[in-house]
Amino acid sequence: MACAQTGSGKTAAFCFPIISGIMREQYVQRPRGSRTVYPLALILAPTRELSSQIHVEAKKFSYQTGVKVVVAYGGAPINQQLRELERGVDILVATPGRLVDLLERARVSLQMIRYLALDEADRMLDMGFEPQIRKIVQQMDMPPPGMRQTMLFSATFPKEIQRLASDFLAKYIFLAVGRVGSSTDLIVQRVEFVHESDKRSHLMDLLHAQVANGVHGKQALTLVFVETKKGADALEHWLYMNGFPATTIHGDRTQQERELALRSFKSGKTPILVATDVAARGLDIPHVAHVVNFDLPNDIDDYVHRIGRTGRAGKSGLATAFFNENNMSLARPLTELMQEANQEVPAWLNRYASRANYGGGKSKRSGGNRFGARDFRRDGSFTRGTSNDYYSGVNSSSSAYGVPGGGYGGGYGYSNHGATSAWD
Numbered sequence: 041m042a043c044a045q046t047g048s049g050k051t052a053a054f055c056f057p058i059i060s061g062i063m064r065e066q067y068v069q070r071p072r073g074s075r076t077v078y079p080l081a082l083i084l085a086p087t088r089e090l091s092s093q094i095h096v097e098a099k100k101f102s103y104q105t106g107v108k109v110v111v112a113y114g115g116a117p118i119n120q121q122l123r124e125l126e127r128g129v130d131i132l133v134a135t136p137g138r139l140v141d142l143l144e145r146a147r148v149s150l151q152m153i154r155y156l157a158l159d160e161a162d163r164m165l166d167m168g169f170e171p172q173i174r175k176i177v178q179q180m181d182m183p184p185p186g187m188r189q190t191m192l193f194s195a196t197f198p199k200e201i202q203r204l205a206s207d208f209l210a211k212y213i214f215l216a217v218g219r220v221g222s223s224t225d226l227i228v229q230r231v232e233f234v235h236e237s238d239k240r241s242h243l244m245d246l247l248h249a250q251v252a253n254g255v256h257g258k259q260a261l262t263l264v265f266v267e268t269k270k271g272a273d274a275l276e277h278w279l280y281m282n283g284f285p286a287t288t289i290h291g292d293r294t295q296q297e298r299e300l301a302l303r304s305f306k307s308g309k310t311p312i313l314v315a316t317d318v319a320a321r322g323l324d325i326p327h328v329a330h331v332v333n334f335d336l337p338n339d340i341d342d343y344v345h346r347i348g349r350t351g352r353a354g355k356s357g358l359a360t361a362f363f364n365e366n367n368m369s370l371a372r373p374l375t376e377l378m379q380e381a382n383q384e385v386p387a388w389l390n391r392y393a394s395r396a397n398y399g400g401g402k403s404k405r406s407g408g409n410r411f412g413a414r415d416f417r418r419d420g421s422f423t424r425g426t427s428n429d430y431y432s433g434v435n436s437s438s439s440a441y442g443v444p445g446g447g448y449g450g451g452y453g454y455s456n457h458g459a460t461s462a463w464d
């Protein structure tokens with residue numbers, strides 16, 4: 041179970057051990073003669089775009105190793121994916137729904153799986169995906185926990201989800217680089233009080249200012265998060281009518297439209313992308329300069345993932361949130377998160393936070409102190425009884441990119457440089 045901040049390079053962290061493991065085991069005998077394929081590794085991700093991105097990365101990492109990587113996700117023609125699978129597969133990257141389909145058609149068997157990775161593991165195990173994941177991992181022909189290596193990765197890991205996840209693991213290590221659920225201090229976070237009715241004009245001001253300050257009067261890539269699919273379409277239309285080339289990505293668009301939107305955004309053709317949470321996790325889009333939370337999410341972990349679309353791989357980024365009376369429950373966790381990442385918290389937000397009930401706000405975390413987030417087995421509520429669990433961790437006082445580790449307290453039972461331990 042591994043936790044590290046957004047943009048810190050978790051994809052490589054689970055791909056490399058899988059690829060090197062497979063290079064050693066590639067020649068193991070797999071059943072022949074049927075149309076069923078027997079991958080050795082399975083990587084599951086919550087969105088089609090993310091699974092596609094992992095596929096591209098894993099293919100790069102396995103260049104000239106002979107390791108075959110195939111992707112399967114919904115919304116795209118299954119026949120093409122079946123043909124790819126028939127050519128051979130060592131690592132299958134998939135979204136849960138399409139994988140269940142392939143398993144039920146008996147075109148994929150999990151019998152030979154040696155490595156199982158769940159990217160965005162907390163999302164994969166929350167209410168939406170848990171039944172599908174249980175089916176894939178526990179009710180098909182996947183070898184049991186001790187017979188395969190299971191890796192769960194995310195930038196956030198609420199305690200309840202850790203507890204669920206432990207069903208899929210045996211003797212596991214909890215590895216935290218920095219604090220669980222913290223945001224990187226490479227991102228400058230700003231919170232502005234904006235009434236619902238003023239949001240559009242406020243966004244327009246931001247975008248105008250961005251063009252004025254930008255390079256050659258060009259719009260910097262800006263990702264705008266909204267709450268609903270309808271809201272995304274309406275805002276895109278409004279932006280377009282006001283002379284800002286924008287596009288949208290959300291669950292009501294066809295896969296083709298989603299992919300087109302992403303390409304158009306990446307290339308700068310439409311430098312504003314209005315998105316729902318479907319784009320909140322994992323997407324690694326170079327040069328996103330600004331993330332705007334037009335509508336704030338209810339959960340602070342979702343905020344962490346959203347702003348994490350900028351400030352990646354050692355680069356800096358800007359995140360602006362529009363806060364108003366509808367977001368009161370977020371005041372406290374947001375203040376704590378910002379303080380922890382050495383951000384300036386506006387006095388008015390501090391006041392709202394101190395008025396909020398202890399532990400207030402819709403959060404998957406239990407307890408009021410978000411930085412209690414850590415290996416749940418360290419909590420008194422966990423009975424160790426028969427468990428063989430053991431702990432490991434990385435005490436990281438600086439990031440992988442040499443940035444001084446203001447917000448990085450070390451994920452283990454001690455800390456240096458005067459930083460507070462994640463266990464505190």
Ligand SMILES: Nc1ncnc2c1ncn2[C@@H]1O[C@H](COP(=O)(O)OP(=O)(O)OP(=O)(O)O)[C@@H](O)[C@H]1O
Pocket residue numbers: 044045046047048049050051052194195321322323324348349352353
């Ligand atoms: N050692 C490295 N040096 C430089 N760049 C790196 C290194 N490792 C990864 N990267 C780059 O950093 C970027 C972010 O990596 P990645 O998408 O794996 O982050 P992540 O931790 O999975 O983030 P998220 O939590 O948002 O999913 C990628 O563009 C990747 O190519």
